[in-house]
Amino acid sequence: MSLAQHIQDAWNKQASWLIVLRPLSWLYRLGFNLNKSLYKSGIKTVYKAPVPVMVIGNITVGGSGKTPLLIQLVKHLQQHNIRVGVISRGYGGQGPFPALVNRLSEPDTVGDEPALIVQSTSVPMAVGPNRQASIELLLQSHTLDLIISDDGLQHWALDRQIEWIVLDQNRGLGNERLLPEGYLREPKARLSHSTVIYHTKAKAAQVSNNMHLQIGLPYLLNKNLDSVLFDREKYFNAVVGIGFPERFYQTLSQIGVIQYQAHEFPDHHDYEISDLTFDNQDAIITTEKDAVKFKALLSQNPNFNIPIWVVPVEAVLSSDCYELLKQQLQQVGIQFF
Template sequence: MAFTDRLLKAWYEGHPALFLLRPLEALYRRVAQRKREQFLAGRGNTYRSPVPLVVVGNITVGGTGKTPMILWLIEHCQARGIRVGVVSRGYGAQPPSFPWRVQADQPASIAGDEPLLIVQRSDVPLMIDPNRSEAARQLLAETPLDLLLSDDGLQHYRLGRDLELVLIDAARGLGNRRCLPAGPLREPVERLNSVDALLYNGAAGDTGDGYAFRLEPSVLVNMVSGERKSLDHFPPGQVVHAVAGIGNPQRFFTTLEALHWRPIAHAFADHAAYSPAALSFSPLLPVVMTEKDAVKCRPFAQADWWYLAVNAQPSPAFVAWFDLQLKRLLPARS
């Protein structure tokens, strides 16, 4: 088991050795709280966008379903005639320069896997830069927009925001509720008291402190031909090689099991770089991967390689709440 996997297991299942990391956690908490206090006091170099900006982030390390939720938000806004754009850090991207406008035909090595997926699915204007403020400035200079979404960035206090949405994995929760490196939290748990909405991925229903949403598989897409097949393309009991390089690979494997397939799990690190050799599996079976992984593997995909597209489905209460926020943030468009 890799070190990162062992650390995740310790955060969520407990381990006595984490006690040794408490001094480092205390230092991390002080730095995180100081950044937050400076932001609230108006100190520091914070960029305020001329259009409303919505941060879609998380407080924990690891995947919580941000990319599917951002895609839902994009589609929801576009359906209402709202000109929406996205800014992202572009983790792992290596473009010639920053800020960089992501286009659908760029390789993932330049654009980053998640930004490329978002643009290919939605054709949204999207700019990447480790300094999200610069990404926002440049995107607005190039494109007239009504609303900006920030892919992650809850802790990026150089970027002002008008709305904060925080996503939490309902099954994993907040682990031991401690900050890095003694736990999975990027900020102290009290930070959740100040965000605008909590969304729980995989929750059975809304709760007193947040809204439920789920990720629903929609279609199988062949990575060579682009052919789209319904979810009954594989018969019940079909054995497949399942590839997931996301924050929580087990969620993907569980989804395949719920479709009554039998996945041979191949978990990779989040944002993993792939090669044909890394995906050369035996025995020879269909390969099914996440859409995020597929954007990196298309150049060397084989005929029986597929990705499973998933869509976020938030609760009706969240949809109603978000529409109220849009009316508040964009009164001229109400």
């Protein structure tokens, strides 16, 4: 297990030894506040895009359900004839940047989450660490009403008109400490300055702006094994490389998969075929985010015949979320049709 995975595990368990990292958290806070003040004071330049920008992010390290939420919002906007585009840092991608993303883009080039977003929605999308360059590249080839920034909540160089923060109620804020003692990117007070979408286990009446993940039927990734049937009672190799693996294990439990060997990898892991090769011949079960990387591996290794089952999830948003979105877009001049 890598150092990063050890720390991730300690965060999830709120291990007491993390207190030794508190001096580093103080340095992180100092650097974070200094950088933010340089943008707020105008010493550093803030880019204002020619169309409204909506940022969807989180204040925690690791998964919060942000990508399924973004995919669902894009589909909703497309259904209402709003011309939406998406930008992203492209974590895990090697570039060159900025780059446009299409349905054939390789995750190794543009990142796993951008590849998944475009494969799910066909939305115009550009990736790269320079958000301004990504927006300008996107607008060169598309006329857009709105740009959604996938993550970038702490990217102060980008002006934004709408901010949504996804907060996983199951995971919470841990020990409420900043990096690296805890997994907060910003103090929890940040939640009072943006729209918070609460990711709950199921429909929740206690908070109006909420979402939950609806689990779909597992599907087979191997096109050459289409005769294989899914059997939840069999033993699986659960391969997962996301920020909060525990959520995937909870998903497996919900669909009745309880016999599996967990194989955890870092978030945005660059998989090799050896990562999918185990001493046993049990089927693999994984997430959609990981699966976008496995597709290329299967095409490069046509003799790989271990079934790979993918568990799809879809964000289900409360009606209040959609009503709030409509109001916020109207405030920046975007009308629903």
